[in-house]
Amino acid sequence: MPYNIAMVSDFFFPQPGGVESHIYQLSTKLIDRGHKVIIITHAYKGRTGVRYLTNGLKVYHVPFLVIYREATMPTLFSFFPIFRNIIVREQIQIVHGHASLSSFCCEAILHARTMGLRTVFTDHSLFGFADAGSILTNKLLKFILSDVDHVVCVSHTCKENTVLRASLDPLMVSVIPNAVVAENFRPLSYPTTDNVAGQAPRPAPRIIGPNDTITIVVISRLFYNKGIDLLIAAIPRILKSHPNVRVIIGGSGPKAIDLEQMLERNMLQDKVAMLGPVRHEEVREVMVQGDIYLHPSLTEAFGTVLVEAASCGLYVVCTRVGGIPEVLPQHMTTFAKPEEDDLVQATGKAIAALRSNKVRTERFHDQVKMMYSWTDVARRTERVYNGISGAISELEFYGHYPDAGWDAVRGRTRSFALIDRLKRYYGCGIWAGKLFCMCVVIDYLLFVFLEMLWPRANIDIARSWPKKQVPHPDAAAATKGNLTRSTRDRLRASA
Incomplete structure (x- = not known):
């Protein structure tokens, strides 16, 4: 009802x-x-x-x-x-x-x-x-x-x-x-390996070479509970260990000043891009620029952004806190303790997994689409x-x-x-x-x-928004002349 x-x-x-x-x-x-x-x-x-x-x-x-x-x-x-x-x-x-x-x-x-x-x-x-x-x-x-x-x-x-x-x-x-609305978080179009008639084309595996640049994306409110202090400590160590890595950070909050000071101290402005506030409809455009999504949150009941990132074809590195372990299957994620050393180590494992091409991120979108609706x-x-x-x-x-x-x-x-x-x-x-x-x-x-x-x-009663009238399936068939006379009479009587 x-x-x-x-x-x-x-x-x-x-x-x-x-x-x-x-x-x-x-x-x-x-x-x-x-x-x-x-x-x-x-x-x-x-x-x-x-x-x-x-x-x-x-x-x-x-x-x-x-x-x-x-x-x-x-x-x-x-x-x-x-x-x-x-x-x-x-x-x-x-x-x-x-x-x-x-x-x-x-x-x-x-x-x-x-x-x-x-x-x-x-x-x-x-x-x-x-x-x-x-x-x-x-x-x-x-x-x-x-x-x-x-x-x-x-x-x-x-x-x-x-x-x-x-x-x-x-x-x-x-x-x-x-x-998540999976259609709004699609990965970039890749060439297809086959296009057999009658079958949907599949995206080709993305090959990442040993010297190719890997982009880490972070989109979050810049507050303490989102683990931004942990992120500030981990980014210089990650970039020092992996020269061919760049970072994109989107979001706003009181920790933005601390992030900017960290970039200045370590002279990382050429490797870390801070985008500021990101509208929800622009999240996909930012995520598809990356290969890894980094989520250092200290507490989280679910973490919808993790599903959005996986739907965009990103490999997820996240802390094992709250309800985060329930969100995605293990082949899409690398978990870390909410500690600086473990987060750096987990990010290194994810980078190595992508460079060895062991992770099939091109399949993530279809899998997420089946899991969440x-x-x-x-x-x-x-x-x-x-x-x-x-x-x-x-x-x-x-x-x-x-x-x-x-x-x-x-x-x-x-x-x-x-x-x-x-x-x-x-x-x-x-x-x-x-x-x-x-x-x-x-x-x-x-x-x-x-x-x-x-x-x-x-108190005046507000009028409800007019709803579209969905045609009765029998009525649609009646327009094609596929109904018996008794069914047509029943439809006329109900009308």
């Missing part, structure tokens, strides 16, 4: 990134499957109000104060009036939040449950447990996810991390990875929506019926009753549980006040 879905996150286009791309691609594929999808995010420079993107995807840019890395300032309650107005206008049934550091996402899940809507949360990141920032973030995540219907993670490592951080039932968490991601996400909405049974969704001890409060079918919600929040901690219950009560009272002050009857 079709659903009206609201994707909510602070992170969306025009800012580039994995979360932004995931939301856009998933939304467009869900629209193709017959659902109505809108996106709620904050206003970006030059983008305020309502925008329409491809395929009728509507984006609400809400003007809120941005405090750090495109994340809005947490307000908890001030977002509720405009959020309720959008939800009522668009007749939303499911609210799907993305990214645990998004204030819009966390607040939207709380308000949606108060309004009696089903909610889904997708986690795209990994967090620790020991430092003060992680402890605070994890406590807030536990608050938000105490009343969510289902959680989606982009890797199994991410699932384990989220289950531990928020004390969730593992059966309430599904793993649905990111994907946004259509498959949308289909699996739709199954989550069916599970939380009751369109499929709990036996089919979870694999078995809940235990007899699981009631409406603790069970996987979340009750909207206020007393049941308070029981779930109360279990979040001795002091935190009482504070969370107070927030939920205030949120509920604010909702009642809004319903009285601005009744739903006074």
Whole structure:
């Protein structure tokens, strides 16, 4: 059955990134499957109000104060009036939040449950447990996810991390990875070895001689967690050991200054090109210039850029952290510990493997195309929506019926009753549980006040984007005169 879905996150286009791309691609594929999808995010420079993107995807840019890395300032309650107005206008049934550091996402899940809507949360990141920032973030995540219907993670490592951080039932968490539009990340055209009639031409193996230049590509946000300090230490050693190697670095961030200082100290400006910010539609044009993709990240839940690089025919060198080992098969990657010496050694192995022509990178694109598809991601996400909405049974969704001890409060079918919600929040901690219950009560009272002050009857319902009418297969056959008289009569009657 079709659903009206609201994707909510602070992170969306025009800012580039994995979360932004995931939301856009998933939304467009869900629209193709017959659902109505809108996106709620904050206003970006030059983008305020309502925008329409491809395929009728509507984006609400809400003007809120941005405090750090495109994340809005947490307000908890001030977002509720405009959020309720959008939800009522668009007749939303499911609210799907993305990214645990998004204030819009966390607040939207709380308000949606108060309004009696089903909610889904997708986690795209990994967090620790020991430092003060992680402890605070994890406590807030536990608050938000105490009343969510289902959680989606982009890797199994991410699932384990989220289950531990928020004390969730593992059966309430599904793993649905990111994907890539393989057609947008094709390698350069190489001559073909054969072109037998009736068979698709295959790209010829790329031969790299012992003296040919090998290009290493790095496209990343230049932040500490992306391993840029590790990259700064490794590049001079890699170039010293391998004279016929050059490096292309794309991206922006606070570590760009450190990279430029490293180039000046070692006089590597002729071997290292820094491109600055790279738009997502230009990523392929940069990647096809290289032979190796280097990814020194210190933490990563999935790493969509690795799939994009492999699709472009690049051999991937990456750190063995987070969910990265789950992304690509071993013949496409060389793994390294997140240490300077091991990263230099792994890059040397990759260079040697390419020079010996042991790696068939020309086959990577077709293999990635078979492994990752946004259509498959949308289909699996739709199954989550069916599970939380009751369109499929709990036996089919979870694999078995809940235990007899699981009631409406603790069970996987979340009750909207206020007393049941308070029981779930109360279990979040001795002091935190009482504070969370107070927030939920205030949120509920604010909702009642809004319903009285601005009744739903006074909110105009937005018209849905007109969808293309797909011709019935019988109707297409009728135009060719291939149907029986009874079938033609049935088609006329339905028309």
